[in-house]
Amino acid sequence: MLWKCDVCGFIHDGDQAPEKCPKCGAPKEKFKQLSDEQKELVLKSRRTNDLHMKLFSLLEKIESISTEGKDLNLDPGCVAIFGQAKDFAAVTRQKIKAELETHMHKGKWG
Numbered sequence: 410m411l412w413k414c415d416v417c418g419f420i421h422d423g424d425q426a427p428e429k430c431p432k433c434g435a436p437k438e439k440f441k442q443l444s445d446e447q448k449e450l451v452l453k454s455r456r457t458n459d460l461h462m463k464l465f466s467l468l469e470k471i472e473s474i475s476t477e478g479k480d481l482n483l484d485p486g487c488v489a490i491f492g493q494a495k496d497f498a499a500v501t502r503q504k505i506k507a508e509l510e511t512h513m514h515k516g517k518w519g
């Protein structure tokens with residue numbers, strides 16, 4: 410079961426609500442049990458957010474590999490490939506940041 414603190418939004422996993430919120434200290438009564446539908450959304454969101462963060466780390470690697478490849482400047486073909494990969498990684502990282510920001514405001518972060 411998932412329980413959400415009404416005061417700060419902290420989500421607790423367990424058979425019952427905690428005695429007090431680990432984050433804000435609100436008492437047990439401030440916790441509401443999430444419905445099955447809300448629980449499913451939280452679990453799916455957690456997994457999706459984890460995947461976004463994994464992808465974000467990989468994109469950081471792509472950016473650093475591409476920068477090194479571009480700087481070596483072997484020939485125009487190589488520089489073009491590394492440049493495109495670097496741009497793709499940078500833009501996709503920014504897209505992920507924007508998407509995660511919307512998740513935080515739409516109950517898709519928990």
Ligand SMILES: [Zn+2]
Pocket residue numbers: 414415416417418419430431432433434435
């Ligand atoms: Zn709280």
